[in-house]
Amino acid sequence: MLFAEQSWPTLAGLSRDIPVIVPIAAIEQHGHHMPVATDTILLTEVVSRVHAQLGDSILVTPVQWFGNSDHHLDFGGTLSAPPRVYLDMLVGITENLLSVGFKRIVFLNGHGGNDVPAKQATFEVRQKYRNRSDLLLLMTTYWSLESEPWKRCESLVQREMGHACEWETSMMLAINPKLVKEHKDLKPVEPGNPFRPGSRAWITKDRTEPGHIGHPHQATVEKGHVLLETFSHDVARWIERVIAWDGSSWDG
Numbered sequence: 690m691l692f693a694e695q696s697w698p699t700l701a702g703l704s705r706d707i708p709v710i711v712p713i714a715a716i717e718q719h720g721h722h723m724p725v726a727t728d729t730i731l732l733t734e735v736v737s738r739v740h741a742q743l744g745d746s747i748l749v750t751p752v753q754w755f756g757n758s759d760h761h762l763d764f765g766g767t768l769s770a771p772p773r774v775y776l777d778m779l780v781g782i783t784e785n786l787l788s789v790g791f792k793r794i795v796f797l798n799g800h801g802g803n804d805v806p807a808k809q810a811t812f813e814v815r816q817k818y819r820n821r822s823d824l825l826l827l828m829t830t831y832w833s834l835e836s837e838p839w840k841r842c843e844s845l846v847q848r849e850m851g852h853a854c855e856w857e858t859s860m861m862l863a864i865n866p867k868l869v870k871e872h873k874d875l876k877p878v879e880p881g882n883p884f885r886p887g888s889r890a891w892i893t894k895d896r897t898e899p900g901h902i903g904h905p906h907q908a909t910v911e912k913g914h915v916l917l918e919t920f921s922h923d924v925a926r927w928i929e930r931v932i933a934w935d936g937s938s939w940d941g
């Protein structure tokens with residue numbers, strides 16, 4: 690069920706146990722060959738496929754395009770909420786939903802820069818409502834559910850998400866090839882090893898001159914179909930666990 694297409698009385702009449710899926714994306718540079726709305730377009734497709742599988746057992750809010758992309762600002766083509774503004778915005782959306790009784794809130798993320806603030810938002814709200822035992826506040830990123838798309842498509846080169854990379858370019862080719870410019874001659878940009886397994890702060894210019902990270906020259910429409918099918922399937926199976934939650938247990 691799509692939040693934006695309902696009237697307020699219809700929304701008020703829904704079970705308060707319905708999971709509310711809040712998709713969060715971004716508008717930011719995606720190299721020389723991909724549109725700045727890439728993350729929003731890809732997440733919209735994944736969410737549409739998940740909705741097709743789960744229907745009225747979930748409530749899906751509009752995809753939020755305004756993300757935390759300060760690390761891309763040097764390139765232009767980026768509309769970013771500074772990290773603390775973004776954190777407050779996600780807390781605000783969560784509070785909106787809690788204030789009318791919804792209890793299962795899921796941020797479904799489609800952009801790396803939203804990962805930390807989205808986890809922080811759910812953490813802060815949980816601390817605020819610490820006396821309640823009926824809240825389920827979750828966050829995941831659609832490619833981070835231990836999916837293994839290479840098992841269904843042996844020609845996939847990457848084993849992790851990059852940026853404007855083999856994976857994202859392939860998915861865009863499958864959704865709307867007109868939005869992908871020449872990519873076969875692009876040079877790969879390796880993810881490197883920035884003090885792993887520690888975590889190093891970065892701006893995108895630290896890592897790439899053209900703006901992509903990964904192997905966009907390896908992208909094909911066939912790979913894109915496999916990636917979209919795999920990710921949307923795995924997200925839907927994970928959300929089924931949210932639907933099945935008993936309303937109080939820690940485990941799910």
Ligand SMILES: [Zn+2]
Binds near residue numbers: 800
């Ligand atoms: Zn992206």
